[in-house]
Amino acid sequence: MASATVPLLDDDTIPFGEEDEMRDPSRAGQKYTHPYVTFFHLFFRGAAILIYMFCGWFSDSFITSFVFVVLFLSADFWTVKNISGRLLVGLRWWNYVDDDGVSHWVFESKNSRVNKNEQRIFWLGLILCPVFWGLFFLFALFGLKFKWLLLVMIAIALNAANLYGYVKCNYGANKDLNSAATDFVKTQFFKNAVDIMTRSSGAPPPTNVRPTGVV
Numbered sequence: 001m002a003s004a005t006v007p008l009l010d011d012d013t014i015p016f017g018e019e020d021e022m023r024d025p026s027r028a029g030q031k032y033t034h035p036y037v038t039f040f041h042l043f044f045r046g047a048a049i050l051i052y053m054f055c056g057w058f059s060d061s062f063i064t065s066f067v068f069v070v071l072f073l074s075a076d077f078w079t080v081k082n083i084s085g086r087l088l089v090g091l092r093w094w095n096y097v098d099d100d101g102v103s104h105w106v107f108e109s110k111n112s113r114v115n116k117n118e119q120r121i122f123w124l125g126l127i128l129c130p131v132f133w134g135l136f137f138l139f140a141l142f143g144l145k146f147k148w149l150l151l152v153m154i155a156i157a158l159n160a161a162n163l164y165g166y167v168k169c170n171y172g173a174n175k176d177l178n179s180a181a182t183d184f185v186k187t188q189f190f191k192n193a194v195d196i197m198t199r200s201s202g203a204p205p206p207t208n209v210r211p212t213g214v215v
Helices: 035-058 062-088 116-142 146-171 177-201
Strands: 091-097 103-109
Touching: 035 062, 035 116, 035 146, 062 091, 062 116, 062 146, 091 146, 103 146, 116 146
Parallel strands: none
Antiparallel strands: 091 103
């Protein structure tokens, strides 16, 4: 399906792909173009992990710990899906239902100036946090802590949804996840090699054009 048939989002106050025109010129050349977005990209998911690990130090109530972790997980899911992915790496995924009642998943990518430091932080946070929750799942499962298992499964589902969506955005909606993950690893090695070469030669690194797809 062509991307032209995709409807606009109701909350698109700034059309997707035109964020660069709204960028503060005073931040040009700085290490972080979106420092607050970068902070909250890591804060909510990091806070959820820390609360899960150390909640027993402050409260013996499972319900209280459950509620706080879910609140931070929900805030993280919304922030990553709607803000940090769009501003830090120029990617967005979402869903809409057409007039026939058919649900469509949309994976969008725009060509824009991406801050390399913010890009690395975005993918690092997106990949590492599901790994932590996967370890927590094993500990809860083999430790027979079944009441915590439900909370960990919620965390894995929310984190994995964003990871899957952005991998699909980055490598095309028509690729399967295994192929996309393989391409991601190859691209990261290539980027690291190019960064080393360009730093030594002083030449600017090449930019990549990303696909846009609709499922």
